Amino acid sequence: MRSRLLLVVPVVCGLIALSPRPLQRQLQAQQRQDDTALTGVVSMPDEGPLEGVLVSAKKTGSTITTTVVTDQSGRFRFPRSRLEPGQYALRIKATGYDLDPPPTLTIAAAKATTADLKLRRAKDVAAQLSNAEWLASFPGTPEQKSSIRGCTHCHTLERIARTKYTADQMVAVIERMSTYPQLSFPMKIQKLVAPRIGGGPISPEQQHAAWRRQAEYLATINLSAAPQWTYQFKTLPRPTGKATQVIYTEYDLPQRTRQPHDVIVDSTGTAWYASFGEQILGKLDPRSGQIVEYEIPTLKESAPTGILGVRFDRDENPWLGMQFQGGIAKFDRKTETFETWSLPPDLNGPHVQINQVSPDRAHVDGRVWLQDAGTYTVLRLDPKSGRFDVFEPYKIPRPNVYDVIPDSKNNGYFLVLGAEDVGRIDAKSGEIKIFKTPTARSGPRRGMMDAQDRLWFGENNGDRIGMFDTRTEKFQEWPVPTPGAYPYDVTADKNGNVWSGGEYNDRILRLDPATGRFIEYALPRATNVRRVFVDNRTTPVTFWVGNNHGASIVKLEPLDTTAPPTDERARADAAGATIFEGARLIAGDGSAPVDNAAFMVTGDRITQVGQKGALDAAGARRVDLTGKTVMPALIDAHVHLGYRRGTTFTAANYTRDTLLDTFDRLSYYGVAAVLEAGTGRGELPFQIREEHRTGTRYLTAGRGFAMPNAGPGVPMRDAAYGVTTEVEARDKVRELAARKPDLIKIWVDDRNGTVEKLKPNLYRAIIDEAHKHGVRVMAHIAALDDAKDLLRSGVDGFAHCVRDRDVDAELLAMLKERPNVFFLETMWGERNAIYGGPPEWLDEPIVRETMSAAEIEQLRNGFLPAAAPATLQRAIESADLLLRNVAALHKAGVKLGLGTDTGGVSGGGAFGLASHVELELMVKAGLTPAQAIVAATRTTAGILELDSLGTLAPGKSADFLVLDANPLDSIGNTRRIATVYMHGVEVSARHGRSQSNQIP
Secondary structure: OOOOOOOOOEOOOOOOOOOOOOOHHHHHHHHHHEEEEEEEEEEEOEEEOOOOEEEEEEOOEEEEEEEEEEOOOEEEEEEEEHHOOOEEEEEEEEEOEEEEEOOOOOOOOOOOOOOOOOEEEEHHHHHOOOOOHHHOOOOHHHHHHHHHHHHHHOHHHHHHHHHOOOOHHHHHHHHOOOOOOOOOEOOOOOOOOOOOOOOOOOOOOHHHHHHHHHHHHHHHOOOOOOOOOOOOOOOOOOOOOOOOOOEEEEOOOOOOOEEEEEEEEOOOOOOOEEEOOOOEEEEEEOOOOOEEEEEOOOOOOOOOOOOOOOOEEOOOOEEOOOOOOEEEEEEEEOOOOOEEOOOOOOOOOOOOOOEEEEEOOOOHOOEEEEEEOOOOEEEEEOOOOOOOEEEEOOOOOOOOOEEEEOOOOOOOOEEEOOOEHHHHHOOOOOOEEEEEEEOOOEEEEEEEOOOOOOOEEEEEOOEEEEEOOOOOOEEEEEEEEOOOOOOOOOEEEEOOOOEEEOOOOOOEEEOOOOOOEEEEEEOOOOOOOOEEEEEEOOOEEEEEEEEOOEEEEEEEEEEOOOOOOOHHHHHHHOEEEEEEEEEEOOOOOOOOOEEEEEEEEEOOOOEEEEOOOOOOOOOOOOEEEOOOOEEEEEEEEEEEEOEEOOOOOOHOOOOHHHHHHHHHHHHHHEEEEEEEEEEEEOOOOHHHHOOOOOOEEEEEEEEOOOOOOOOOOOOOOHHHHHHHOOOHHHHHHHHHHHHOOOOEEEEEEEOOOOOOOOOOHHHHHHHHHHHHHOOOOOEEEHHHHHHHHHHOOOOEEEEHHHHHHHHHHHHHHHHHOOOOOEEOOOHHHHHHHHHHHHHHHHOOOHHHHOOOOHHHHHHHOOOOOOOOOOHHHHHHHHOOOOOHHHHHHOOOOEEOOOOOOOHHHHOOOOOOHHHHHHHEEEEEEOOOOHHHHHHHHHHHHOOOOOOOOOOOOOOOEEEEEEOOOOOOOHHHHOOEEEEEEEEEEOOHHHHHHHHOOOOO
16 A cells, blocks of 8 residues: 655654643644754745645654644744654655655754755656546546445545556456455455345346446556556645644554444544454553554454444443444443344354444443445344344345434434435334435535434535434534545534535535635545544644555644633633623513523523623623613515516526525515526526525525426516426426425416416326425415415415405414415515505615615606506505405415515515515504514515524524514614624624715
8 A cells, every 4th residue: 555745754752741731732832933853944945935844753663643734934833732852754645756765863852943944846756646636537428437436435536546447447347356354455355245236136237247347447547558647637725724733643553454434433532443344342541642453353263354433321331333244243442242142043144244232322222323335224122132123224125224323312323325315214203204415415424413413414425514304303504615525424513513524525514504615625635535533622622644555544633712700601602602782672472572682692692692791701701782682583484586687677688696695685674585486597596595694595496387488577587487287397396405405485376367377287297296395385366266266276375465355264274274374464465556656665774775876766666656647556455465366365374474576577576675565565554563562573484494593592592683673663673784793703894884875
């Protein structure tokens, strides 16, 4: 096996284990010259100092290597607590560079040594490339590249790229490789006894055809046709900023054959590992580097050896997934003995591969979860009786069920690498339920359950970090910042950060889910990352991972975080606790306002609510809101985004920039979430929805449904699916459902006889098929009769109110039988007739701050009287009818939410402003200001299933408006915005709005 950038240089200095004093003080000491053992600047003659170069020091005869990273000045520093006098070898890691040997240096016990390192262009860049860089460099289609990603389970892609095999020769190589299990690697090769059966049989013809395709592709990227590669190498950038503020410690294992697939750390700081290809369990003392290994019993002499999953039970005894040995093992730390459980003979064929075991919650009901990769099934063991329960979530051919993780009640959640599924097995009933990630074929692989029963996992095919809240049954996803990471595993730390890594890019990801920001730490050498682990005992936390093909264990210590105080209340302050106090608080749930209120925000969540002076908050930052009113941020469940920019209204405007600019304006107005109602174009809305951003949340219905050329108004009309048969309608629903729309929108309106109305048989097929896929349907309507038939057909809600006649007793009775059906009033569309002239709010400061003069003029012109009196009279009558119907629905207790139709033909481009004016129109229809606020916050959050929004209460997201006046006195006061907070972060200061938030 090769090592990257291993030019070795002897230097006199020394290394000792980590000092027990807090790492924060080490960081402070590091900044003082007398506490620095070795320092220097790394540079290139023609480039100057280089940031992001990893410098490693290893004492002669030691098994421990320490690595630091150069800062923006090219300087590296080794703390004296990490080095002692002695003979050392230095190496660097910086793709594209080699190290020129420095002179031998002697480090005195109380004096810093300086060693400036000079680099030169690398002679062999190919030897330095990570698997991700090879994949990025290879020519070929995504499908071709995907077909060879699995090669990295056993060896690097460099090994393939350097071969000279022709396609014909490569077929034989691939066929031979297929006889090795994934635990084989060049230092220890083992043979499969039998193939897996869970995926179903594959014909020899199909298998050989696949090998041939693979071989022909590999022959285009290796050296079979030329002495050098014909493609350019694409390399990843070096670390910068916080990614350079880190110290790595790497511990060599006793034998080169050790593969520390899983590394976990107990409460004493001892690191435990098992060898992926050997019956070896080891423990490492990080303070001394001492390692003790234990031989694990063999259950099947003829089967491959090795351990994959390693997890602790409540007593911190390691449990082991014994793979092809067909069982699991428990190691009792006190007695240092193993206890094993083999599958019964009828379940224990040669194909069996018990990779994962999860005893984490076995204390709840005495059961241990495990998984069989041979059959792609989930099992559960009663250790006392030795009985195994078998759960088969799928019929053969099954997708690859890869991991199983229990929640606090020991329900089993399984991750399906071969699909986009997260499954739940009820611990009591055995009922199985499948949940789909937003990203298709995402490949959930491994993960962990946090204290809030949120399942964090790597989307190994989707190149994302995923989180499934098991209580709300909602997903979140975060695409990796640099494509090609393909996260294998994910773990969350005590600070709310999330860590991940994979087999490809030799980097560790640290994610702040609240902001969506990543830090990418480059590892000191090629590291085939599998299981990741965070030790939360330390401050800052320490990250651990095994170098699965490098026979070492790596510890990563970030240096950019401040140590929190020991007092638990002050810990909240270290996590960002802020108390907002003195304001009138409108909770959004219909309760009476609280005067002189206080509430605490920690991170992105509200954690306490009460009276000023009554909160438990020592050390928290305080914000005085005396004289202000606080209310929840609004939610608008009916908008059309992307078509309006400035005064223009065209499909050509539908771009990422237009959407993001609109989100900025909505955030400024305190609109926490919007639903794009059926006029999305292509993949862009779904891509943007999955991007994690602060500010307004974006939900989308994707493409709606109508008769051909009869859906939304021009220029949005071609966005909808035009369907004419039930078969076509169902097919398009399935196509859309695969993208996980938040709702499905249908248009059932002939627009005063100008277009064909969606036929009942078609919308019934759409509703039925959507419900089969767990997606609700919202209908655009105008006619009372259509509303009734849609209710009979099972529609879930209405994007508009009835507008052709007064609602009648029959409709209200039908709605009473279905209390969850909602209406969005969209009275903003009738604003011109309802106001009867230019309203006063056109001259309010917030309008001028967010809209150009041309936009304001366009909006104002809409309020001018129509030229024909008859036209004006019809508009007034239509507006009065709408107000009456909204009042009647409200009086009958029908669920009313906020929707404006902004961005559509009648909605105009007043995003954000329209949401506030809709509140005023609700009041004109008979709602009180308090009722209008509840409709626009809690009720609409419920309609969109946004459980974290809608009210101001502990556990809710910190999304709120700070107002200069009380909207309960006058609903128009919601527009008197002092400031807005989204996800606990202030959107913008009022004095900066007119410059930073205006949209052209």
